[in-house]
Amino acid sequence: MKQLSGAIHDLASEVVSVLRDGDHRSVAGAGAVRGDEAVLRVAAVRALGADVLLPTTLLRRPPEEPVLALVREAMRTYPPGPDASSATVWSHWAMERTVLRLTSTDGVPDRGGRRPTGAPPTAQPDVSDLESAPWQRLTHQLAVLGALAVPEADSAVAEVARRRSLDVSRGFVRAVRRRDWFQAAGAGRWLAAVRGAPGTLGLDTGLDFVLHMGGADPRVALHTHAARWMRATDPGGGEGAPS
Amino acid sequence: MIETPPPEPRPGARPDPRSGPVPADPALIHGVGDRAVAWLHRHRDGFHPRPEADTPDREVRDRLKPIGELALIGKVLFREGVAGSRQAARSRQLLDHAWREQLDGGRLLAWMQREEPLSPIPFEIYVPFRELGYSSPEVEENARLTHRLDSWAALEALPVRRLGLAAFERRFGLPASIDPGEAVGATWLGRLPEPWTVGLHIGYGITHTVFHLTDWGENPDGLPTDIAEYLARWLPAWTDDWLEIGHWDLLGELLVVDACLPRPALEDQVWRAFAAAQAPDGAMPAQGPLPEGDGREIFDEVYHPTLVAAFASVLATSRAMGSLIGEPA
Known part of the structure; x- marks a missing residue:
């Protein structure tokens, strides 16, 4: 599995690079690969989920067809099974939802009728389990579901994160204290997405701190850059909660 | 001799985040303090600043610190009506013993004032005793004389210590040597910084800032609104952290802070873990399990967390009972 973790690492690094530099390089779709490498790349796309399309989502660019094709292939190849974890099901849902949003208006399939298989995004x-989880577990779970934390997020997960934003803020504090940079970055990304950070949390300096201390892990850097992007482009300055 | 059995875990008390954490059973909270005071009472000779006839003066001065903590917390234990007559009686005996036997009716404090006129320690220790009715004209004269010196106001101290001095001056009836608002603003807590930067030393700074602002829990209204709101937001993250680390000394102080808030959480899960960390004889370890060693070594290690456990318990019991009878939040 070391190869897979390496492929995920590389793919996340590519996404981070595009987010950080804002350039027009392609993520993952550039260059044809075959055999094991192709299989590995699809698996890595599945692991990263909708975040493969994050530059398109955040930078509001038209989606690149090769990247969309990869995401579709990942969804086809790895549909959630009947015993799939909640995180897997949600991750799949986020991919479906993102592809639909980027290729259609109002969730209607695109001209080619290429609607992903599986449950319709409205369901x-x-x-x-998220609603009833203590704040510590809630934060852990939300970090895993970080790909759902995007601007104007309207999923049921985002609704929980919005309603329990103080709990997520406490989770951010806990994660930084424990040097759990991935969880801290994920919590910070959610707080940016739902504009839920109290002013005294110091989210902006917190994100800088997390990126500096844990950014060598591209998954941490990805969440952190996404959060900083949302904070920087938020017309309300990201201050949606009282201090 | 154990007066209150250690608590049994309460099954089915899983917190529902939608309705806030489940508050602890007041009987469980009270039991922690009852056992802690019993331990302190049994080991009261450990507070003696000159345990041997040839104890060096330097060590005597160092050993005044535990008596100061005993005085401040013992006063709260004695004054809190819900402490129960046995606990209040033991607290009073502890304080009596400390004043008469260990401080020699205040003469030891006066001795230290002559040795180190600018040390605020004798003054800090004296104030709670004075509030309980003990008195030493010599200590008071020395304190008033020193307080008039520019050097007293110029003493270099951590802002939280300076805040404490301002509070003791107010309690004694002396003009403040620093503007109280300025003193609060200079502390870490007064600036409401990023809560994720809190470490052990900052943690103790936070708790002592709250102690001074509330006169060691006697006046919870002394907490400025912005600080109370800040603490209500972030305290759960810190208690969770030090609970997991098993740092019972700081956790106990954080539980005191909780009990000083307008709406204390008195969280069941935290109090049960705190109670479970306490030894059956009432001693509270500082961190992890109880240390091993001779009586003196163990006393030096555990007297502080045990005092803090009694302190947290008496305030939290008072707040829990207050909420049961409909005390306004």
Whole structure:
């Protein structure tokens, strides 16, 4: 599995690079690969989920067809099974939702009728375990579901994150204290997406701190750059909660 | 001799985040303090600043610090009505013993004032005793004389210590040597910084800032609104952290802070873990399990967390009982 973790690492690094520099390089889709490498790349795309399309989502660029094709292939190849974890189901849902949003208006399939297989995006997976989770576990779970934390997020997960933003803020504090940079970055990304950080949290300096301390891990850098992007482009300055 | 059995875990008390954390059973909270005071009472000779006839003067001065903590916390234990007559009686005996036997009716404090006129320690220790009715004209004269010196106001101290001095001056009836608002603003907590930067030393700074602002829990209204709101937001993240680390000394102080808030959480999960860390004889370890060693070594290690456990318990019990009878938040 070391190869897969390496492929995920490389793919996340590519996404980070595009987010950081804002350039027009392609993510993942450039260059044809075959055999094991192709299989590995699809698996890495599945692992990273909708975040493969994050530059398109955040930078508001038209989607690149080769990247979309990769995401579709990942969805086809790795559909969530009947025993899939909630995180897997949600991750799949986010991919579907993102592809639909980028290729159609109002969630209608595109001209080619290329609607992803699986549950329709309107039918959202269950969030009751998130709603009842203590704030520590909530933050852990949300970090895993970080790909759902995008501007104007309207999923049921985002609704929980919005409603429990103080809990997520406490989770951010806990994660930084524990030097769990991935969880801190994920919590910070959610707080940026739902504009839920109290002013005294110091989210902006916190994101800088997390990126500096844990950014060698591209998954940390990805969440952090996404969060900083949302904070920087938020017309409300990211201050949606009282201090 | 154990007066209150250690608590049994309460099954089915899983917190529902939608309705806030489940508050602890007041009986469980009270039991922690009851056992802690019993331990302190049994080990009261450990507070003696000159345990041996030939104890060096330098060590005697160092050993005044525990008596100061005993005085400040013992006063709260004695004054809190819900402490129960047995606990209040033991607290009073502890304070009596400390004043008469260990401070020699205040003469030891006066001795230290002559040795180190600018040390605020004798003054800080004296104030709670004075509030309880003990008095030493010599200590008071020395304190008033020193307080008039520019050197007293110029003493270099951490802002939280300076805030404490301002509070003791107010409690004694002396003009403040620093503007209280300025003193609060200079502390870490007064600036409401990023809560994720809190470490052990900052943690103790936070708790002592709250102690001074509330006169060691006697006046919770002394907390400025912005600080109370800040603490209500971030305290759960810190208690969770030091609970997991098993740092019972700082956790106990954070539980005191909780009990000083307008709406204390008195969280069941945290109090149960705190109670479980306490030894059956009432001693509270500072961190992890109880240390091993001779009686003196163990006393030096555990007297502080045990005092803090009694302190947190008496305030939290008071707040829990207050909420049961409908005390306004």
